[in-house]
Amino acid sequence: MTTLPDLIRSQQRFLLTGHENPDGDCVGAQVALSQMLKGMGKTVHIVNPDPLSANFDFLTEHTTFLCPRNGDPLPEFDVGVLLDCSQLSRVGSLGKSIGACGKTIAVVDHHVGSEDGDGSVFYVDVTAAATGALIRRLHADLGIELTLPAAEGVFLSLVSDTGWFRYSNADAEVFAMAAELVSRGVDASRMYDAINRRNHPDSPRVLADALQNSRLLLDGELACLSLDKAMIERCSKADFDTDSMMEPLRSIEGVEVVALLKERFDGNVKCSLRARDDVDVQAIARQFGGGGHKKASGATMMMRMAEAERAIVSAVKLALAAQHGH
Numbered sequence: 368m369t370t371l372p373d374l375i376r377s378q379q380r381f382l383l384t385g386h387e388n389p390d391g392d393c394v395g396a397q398v399a400l401s402q403m404l405k406g407m408g409k410t411v412h413i414v415n416p417d418p419l420s421a422n423f424d425f426l427t428e429h430t431t432f433l434c435p436r437n438g439d440p441l442p443e444f445d446v447g448v449l450l451d452c453s454q455l456s457r458v459g460s461l462g463k464s465i466g467a468c469g470k471t472i473a474v475v476d477h478h479v480g481s482e483d484g485d486g487s488v489f490y491v492d493v494t495a496a497a498t499g500a501l502i503r504r505l506h507a508d509l510g511i512e513l514t515l516p517a518a519e520g521v522f523l524s525l526v527s528d529t530g531w532f533r534y535s536n537a538d539a540e541v542f543a544m545a546a547e548l549v550s551r552g553v554d555a556s557r558m559y560d561a562i563n564r565r566n567h568p569d570s571p572r573v574l575a576d577a578l579q580n581s582r583l584l585l586d587g588e589l590a591c592l593s594l595d596k597a598m599i600e601r602c603s604k605a606d607f608d609t610d611s612m613m614e615p616l617r618s619i620e621g622v623e624v625v626a627l628l629k630e631r632f633d634g635n636v637k638c639s640l641r642a643r644d645d646v647d648v649q650a651i652a653r654q655f656g657g658g659g660h661k662k663a664s665g666a667t668m669m670m671r672m673a674e675a676e677r678a679i680v681s682a683v684k685l686a687l688a689a690q691h692g693h
């Protein structure tokens with residue numbers, strides 16, 4: 368069975384991609400891997416199903432992110448690499464185009480179930496804190512030094528998926544890597560500013576108005592926030608990261624699970640779940656066709672908002688009851 372290092376050594380043209388609405392882990396891993404491949408003299412293109420969030424503008428100084436529209440031809444490639452997801456269906460319509468090329472697909476991912484993904488070559492570890500951590504390991508496997516942009520990419524991955532080292536996945540590997548990356552020149556404080564201190568002047572009002580709709584349910588163990596289309600529209604106009612709205616709810620004492628439900632334009636609901644302790648939100652998301660990690664998961668729910676709210680409340684209720692042992 369071919370390993371990813373062998374595949375990289377033997378092939379020349381690489382197409383890197385990832386999931387819809389690429390997050391910091393996804394794009395950080397893309398930057399780090401593209402730096403590595405370019406350093407080896409390979410041809411690399413990064414294509415994503417959605418444009419980069421403005422928070423990641425600082426990466427575009429050294430890296431080009433393509434976002435081909437429906438029907439645009441893809442750059443030629445020998446190997447497609449799925450980063451931070453393992454299924455072409457997570458890559459939207461772009462995933463279909465990539466799959467239709469019939470080329471080798473490699474998966475680099477840390478989500479539950481990624482070992483059963485759409486690739487034929489896997490570099491996966493569900494215990495890894497971030498996909499970027501896997502790209503750091505890949506550098507070591509191939510004996511490649513990290514460039515500064517690669518180090519910044521890995522660092523972005525680590526801070527994105529550990530919530531700047533607050534979550535329980537911030538393990539010894541994460542801190543060891545972070546120390547190494549900072550010693551290679553990564554400026555953590557400058558990166559924090561570049562990502563997080565560039566909100567729109569409307570953002571405090573948008574956040575305040577959105578949080579008005581938050582509710583504490585199930586004896587205060589579930590915090591639920593639903594955003595309708597109008598609020599989603601306001602958020603996107605202010606370029607506000609809706610996932611960050613879960614943080615104030617997570618900080619309430621006694622809250623075990625936070626659910627963020629976002630109404631999509633087609634009327635279905637995108638649900639994000641976060642757990643504080645022992646509730647397995649990956650198992651809950653899976654009930655609705657989604658997945659992720661034990662403490663951070665999501666699903667697209669093919670139902671209206673009111674129905675989605677009821678479904679999430681009853682699923683969390685069952686999970687809490689199981690946890691409480693009755």
Ligand SMILES: [Mn+2]
Binds near residue numbers: 392393451477528
């Ligand atoms: Mn990730």
